[in-house]
Amino acid sequence: MKAIHQASLLKNKALAPHLYEMELLAPTLAAEGKPGQFVMVRINENRDPLLRRPFGLAGLDPESGRIRLIYQVVGRGTQQMSQWRTGRTVDILGPLGKGFTWTGESDRVILAGGGLGIAPLLPLAQSLRDAGKDVIVFLGSRSEALLFGIDAFHEMGCQVQLATEDGSCGFKGFLTTPLEHFLCAQALDSVFLKAKAASESGQGHTHSHTHVNLREGLAQTGYHQLYACGPAPFLKAVSAVAQRYALPSQLSFEERMACGIGACMGCAIQIKNEDGTIKTCRVCSDGPVFTGEEVQWNG
């Protein structure tokens, strides 16, 4: 149940210039929060800055009652947060929104995080690993200093691939390139193996490597779901790649929010109904996770 929590600040440490990790003691939140959900943090008592700030849950540990947030200092609110000392009480509203979903199957999944969008993938990867899934994570950012969580993903037993725009780490360029390479290689491989098996059993006819085959090919590799979080242009690009391989995606969106609970209609997003008509949904309470198939991209 969403509620206001008075959490005790246990840790507020710089990971890199302007990038901070915060740990809070909030047992109910830690127990009830799910990967993909977020919280709204109150900056101060005196209503200036007025609004709470939204942050994705970047860590959930029900046993110790701790939650983790990873945030970048970009403006007034996050600037003030970065000054907070441990021991302080932080007023947080949450857990908010609907998180990511997954099946009980022990199949293979792909995670893609852009910039601060890496944060909510951390608890997601943990839950997916706990569910017995094979997880490969693609992480992208402007430069190496802004990448985080790599060790944590490795420790969970995930494969990790990196991309930075300046080439300081991993592939130089956008994350969608290694992602597409990976999907293509997987799909080709499975199409190839199938063709080989068919020809060996004597009933072979040559496969032409059309796109349709690649789409079928990927499904046969056991990759059934992609999860992504990051800025809207990133999500749009990732979802376009996924759709080329008929790979279903769950995307976590950001939008400017006043209430975070579904009351103000500030955080609108256009979503396609099954009949093709468009409805306006709220990122905060109907999302922040939507499927790549249902989102109506503007511009």
Added chain:
Amino acid sequence: MADLNVNLAGLQMANPVLAASGCFGFGREFNDFFPIRQVGGIMVKGLTLAPCAGNPTPRIAETPAGMLNSIGLQNPGVDAFLSTELPWLVQQEASVVANINGHSLEDFEEIARRLQGAPGLKAIEVNISCPNVSHGGMFFGTDPAMAAEVTRRVRKHTTLPLIIKLSPNVTDITEIARAVVSEGADILSLINTLLGMVIDIKTRKPLLARKVGGLSGPAVKPVALRMVWQVAQAVDVPIIGMGGITNAQDAIEFFMAGASAVAVGCSSFVEPMSIPQIIHELSAWLDQEGYASVRDIVGLALE
């Protein structure tokens, strides 16, 4: 315990703290935090005749001690309100005020007609002051003749207490106040948001997709208070004061300026429990100061 009951021209409420339109949805989200029947009156999200999808995003921009919004009246339309939202609200024993919006005079009339006789509806608030729509909206509230005409038309179709919500985006708000009262407004509510803007220096463009939006929050309180104080002296109908109220002290200032009730807007976004907290603090303050009723402090700051 001080008496918090108020009766504004037939709008009877158990306490004088309302939820401002657009800042409380249709109550559902807040019912997760406290029983919404505790609110003196819920002014629901602005209704239009047909469902309305609202404006493109960004719709929200924070400003010093305030915020701009350009929601653009996203709502399910008056018929969905009547079939789903109102019955649910009534079931929660909430005291409901319908906030209505039109693109034309005929729209206002038609919505009022459809609301007439709706079970459980306590009053109609006519929003002639929405700055976030291109057709109608604030246009009706910035011209005294037009404001009077809207009031006259809605008055014909409703027997409920009629609230007219005034725009602060005018030179002389008392002129509009007098005009609508002369056509049968029972109650005035003020203020709606002040037109403003924010520019994002990174993109060199206005931050809001619609470029301009309505300012609310603590930043507007002095303006709102001054306008309530002016209107209270200009007309003889009860006033619902709003604009930047975040605590009981703010609310008390509005009562003293001449408001008979107050509404809490974007404070509920920051603190979902704002309204019950303000009611509680108000009651405590009245007791502490020895007032038997909240009605005893209305207009204390007027001559």
